[in-house]
Amino acid sequence: MTSEYFIVLGIIGVAFFAISGALLGHEKNINGFGIVVVGVMTALGGGTLRDLLLGKPIFWVDSSEYLLATYSAIFVTVLFIRYFPSPSNFYFILIDTVGLAIFNVIGIEKALISGTGMIVALTMGMTTGIFGGLMRDVVCREVPYVMRGDVYASACFAGGLTYAALFALDIPYIWCILGSIGVTVLLRIASLHWGVNVDLFRKRTPRQQKKESSTE
Amino acid sequence: MTSEYFIVLGIIGVAFFAISGALLGHEKNINGFGIVVVGVMTALGGGTLRDLLLGKPIFWVDSSEYLLATYSAIFVTVLFIRYFPSPSNFYFILIDTVGLAIFNVIGIEKALISGTGMIVALTMGMTTGIFGGLMRDVVCREVPYVMRGDVYASACFAGGLTYAALFALDIPYIWCILGSIGVTVLLRIASLHWGVNVDLFRKRTPRQQKKESSTE
Amino acid sequence: MTSEYFIVLGIIGVAFFAISGALLGHEKNINGFGIVVVGVMTALGGGTLRDLLLGKPIFWVDSSEYLLATYSAIFVTVLFIRYFPSPSNFYFILIDTVGLAIFNVIGIEKALISGTGMIVALTMGMTTGIFGGLMRDVVCREVPYVMRGDVYASACFAGGLTYAALFALDIPYIWCILGSIGVTVLLRIASLHWGVNVDLFRKRTPRQQKKESSTE
Numbered sequence: 001m002t003s004e005y006f007i008v009l010g011i012i013g014v015a016f017f018a019i020s021g022a023l024l025g026h027e028k029n030i031n032g033f034g035i036v037v038v039g040v041m042t043a044l045g046g047g048t049l050r051d052l053l054l055g056k057p058i059f060w061v062d063s064s065e066y067l068l069a070t071y072s073a074i075f076v077t078v079l080f081i082r083y084f085p086s087p088s089n090f091y092f093i094l095i096d097t098v099g100l101a102i103f104n105v106i107g108i109e110k111a112l113i114s115g116t117g118m119i120v121a122l123t124m125g126m127t128t129g130i131f132g133g134l135m136r137d138v139v140c141r142e143v144p145y146v147m148r149g150d151v152y153a154s155a156c157f158a159g160g161l162t163y164a165a166l167f168a169l170d171i172p173y174i175w176c177i178l179g180s181i182g183v184t185v186l187l188r189i190a191s192l193h194w195g196v197n198v199d200l201f202r203k204r205t206p207r208q209q210k211k212e213s214s215t216e
Numbered sequence: 217m218t219s220e221y222f223i224v225l226g227i228i229g230v231a232f233f234a235i236s237g238a239l240l241g242h243e244k245n246i247n248g249f250g251i252v253v254v255g256v257m258t259a260l261g262g263g264t265l266r267d268l269l270l271g272k273p274i275f276w277v278d279s280s281e282y283l284l285a286t287y288s289a290i291f292v293t294v295l296f297i298r299y300f301p302s303p304s305n306f307y308f309i310l311i312d313t314v315g316l317a318i319f320n321v322i323g324i325e326k327a328l329i330s331g332t333g334m335i336v337a338l339t340m341g342m343t344t345g346i347f348g349g350l351m352r353d354v355v356c357r358e359v360p361y362v363m364r365g366d367v368y369a370s371a372c373f374a375g376g377l378t379y380a381a382l383f384a385l386d387i388p389y390i391w392c393i394l395g396s397i398g399v400t401v402l403l404r405i406a407s408l409h410w411g412v413n414v415d416l417f418r419k420r421t422p423r424q425q426k427k428e429s430s431t432e
Numbered sequence: 433m434t435s436e437y438f439i440v441l442g443i444i445g446v447a448f449f450a451i452s453g454a455l456l457g458h459e460k461n462i463n464g465f466g467i468v469v470v471g472v473m474t475a476l477g478g479g480t481l482r483d484l485l486l487g488k489p490i491f492w493v494d495s496s497e498y499l500l501a502t503y504s505a506i507f508v509t510v511l512f513i514r515y516f517p518s519p520s521n522f523y524f525i526l527i528d529t530v531g532l533a534i535f536n537v538i539g540i541e542k543a544l545i546s547g548t549g550m551i552v553a554l555t556m557g558m559t560t561g562i563f564g565g566l567m568r569d570v571v572c573r574e575v576p577y578v579m580r581g582d583v584y585a586s587a588c589f590a591g592g593l594t595y596a597a598l599f600a601l602d603i604p605y606i607w608c609i610l611g612s613i614g615v616t617v618l619l620r621i622a623s624l625h626w627g628v629n630v631d632l633f634r635k636r637t638p639r640q641q642k643k644e645s646s647t648e
Contacts, residue, residue, distance in 0.1 A: 025363075028363065030363050030364075033368075033369035033370040033372075033373055034362045034363050034364070034368065034369055036369065037342070037346060037362050037369050038363070040339065048269065052268055052269075052484055053480065053484075053490050053493055054493065055489060055490075057271060058269050058271075060336070060339075061269055061270065061327075061330075061332055061336055061340075064332075064333050064335050064336050067335050067336060067339055068335070071335075111493075114493075116493060116496075117496050119496050119499055119500070119503075120492070120493055120496050120499060123472065123492075123499055124493075126469070130469060134571065138354060138570060138571065139350065139354065139360055139362075139363065140363065141359065143573065144571055146466045146469050146571075147457075147460065147462050147466050147470070147571065147572065148462075148466070152465075152466065153465035153466055153468065153469050154465040156465075157465055241579075244579065246579050246580075249584075249585035249586040249588075249589055250578045250579050250580070250584065250585055252585065253558070253562060253578050253585050254579070256555065264485065268484055268485075273487060274485050274487075276552070276555075277485055277486065277543075277546075277548055277552055277556075280548075280549050280551050280552050283551055283552060283555055284551070287551075354570060355566065355570065355576055355578075355579065356579065357575065
């Protein structure tokens with residue numbers, strides 16, 4: 001039963017990330033098949049790293065549904081963008097966040113099943129969630145979202161803690177998943193709309209002029 | 217017999233990519249051993265990722281011929297550049313494309329031998345071909361070739377389809393390989409010389425001013 | 433006994449790289465948990481790649497001490513920076529170099545234990561030492577240290593050769609390690625302070641004007 005959730009969730013997450021990759025590739029005016037490359041990389045990057053780290057067979061090599069979902073999502077996105085005006089940045093971030101939240105949960109769960117401790121599992125969840133988008137941003141020469149001021153890794157981490165807490169309280173499995181995804185998505189959206197910011201590690205040293213130039 | 221083709225092809229491909237890495241490193245004015253690092257990364261990156269994904273032992277860890285070929289190619293390139301004027305961009309692209317075409321075929325073949333389906337195999341071929349050059353471009357802070365306007369991933373994909381078609385028609389093995397490599401190289405060179413462009417996914421939305429700045 | 437050295441050395445190296453990642457992340461004005469992501473990536477990147485390449489279980493998935501050391505080092509660094517003025521660039525480079533030297537030795541040793549030849553082992557050492565810092569620099573959008581003019585990969589390689597030479601001379605194990613680390617650190621620091629430079633591969637072609645713009 002667990003593994004069925006995995007497959008459905010995984011396919012949804014892969015499709016969301018593929019869309020986000022295709023959207024950013026389009027934004028960056030990448031032609032030809034380059035946009036497919038960005039989409040595939042975003043969709044499969046995080047999960048691939050997770051499976052490599054856990055020593056499991058790579059999920060998309062094992063069964064080709066994930067690749068089909070990825071290619072379909074990219075194709076539909078490209079068609080959509082051709083005939084409709086480009087979606088606003090808010091939708092891009094929403095799609096990116098849902099992918100992040102889903103992969104975070106899958107990463108944690110897969111790590112726990114492999115028998116790792118909770119600290120390794122939380123790290124694995126963040127790795128799975130963040131890595132695909134990070135590759136997308138690096139290859140597209142964007143400042144990675146993880147590195148910007150807004151809540152990103154923190155939302156992911158909070159989602160992971162939610163999962164761990166609900167799991168420890170013996171809540172039914174499906175609610176652990178939905179709770180974790182909900183917390184991640186809400187935190188990130190809230191942070192963008194109401195400017196709620198986690199500034200635990202904000203730079204405080206009085207080098208304002210340096211600060212301005214180095215974040216350019 | 218198959219595996220002999222592999223080794224020879226693999227060594228040729230590795231050497232071509234090593235040269236392309238050393239050339240770009242030199243172009244970027246990288247001194248010391250940094251140029252060796254770029255060359256090694258370009259030469260071994262794609263095949264390493266392929267072997268990781270397929271769960272096989274890494275090719276250059278298994279037998280050191282690949283490393284010797286890589287280091288020799290870098291060394292010869294560096295010597296050549298010291299005493300002769302720097303080669304034109306055309307040769308750089310030709311060398312890069314031959315490496316791409318060869319690794320594409322090897323990736324497809326290795327995936328098929330591992331028992332994957334054709335869609336996974338084609339993805340694996342593109343991964344193997346593209347990833348080394350992508351790392352080279354990211355580390356050298358170039359816009360990756362995959363992301364530029366010209367035919368790159370499309371040529372790679374066309375080469376893969378050629379291989380699959382010839383393979384399905386029971387053409388002798390050596391012709392599958394040569395046909396696929398030929399299609400990839402010809403498409404890319406043709407696209408550069410006559411401006412043949414695959415614009416399936418060209419951006420059409422009327423945001424010209426944004427477009428100019430975002431591709432900078 | 434060997435494996436005890438490994439664990440202690442590994443934890444020290446991981447902590448040093450985590451600090452260097454947190455420092456650069458702070459320098460780049462990354463808020464929230466982004467700084468944790470950079471630190472973790474720097475600390476674990478090189479060793480993770482090494483274990484993947486050698487087909488071993490990933491060191492930080494196996495035992496969570498490494499993760500604890502990483503998180504602690506990042507946390508202490510962040511606290512330190514909040515209340516004290518930011519350390520000078522010299523300390524950053526010193527910390528980075530010690531991490532490089534330690535991971536270089538561990539990479540060589542782990543490869544040799546896996547039964548690879550010396551040329552593969554030296555490459556593996558450089559991979560282990562360089563890759564974490566390279567990811568840090570790419571994600572923070574810095575010119576990677578490997579790509580700059582100063583001695584970096586050369587110092588790493590010299591440390592590897594020292595290790596190989598001492599090993600061949602049957603010197604006690606601990607001196608092989610210390611000798612290799614010492615050579616790497618001294619070479620890099622010396623190169624920075626007295627401008628000693630390894631210019632084996634310096635660009636000589638008379639394209640000065642191109643050179644200026646391409647290194648921008």
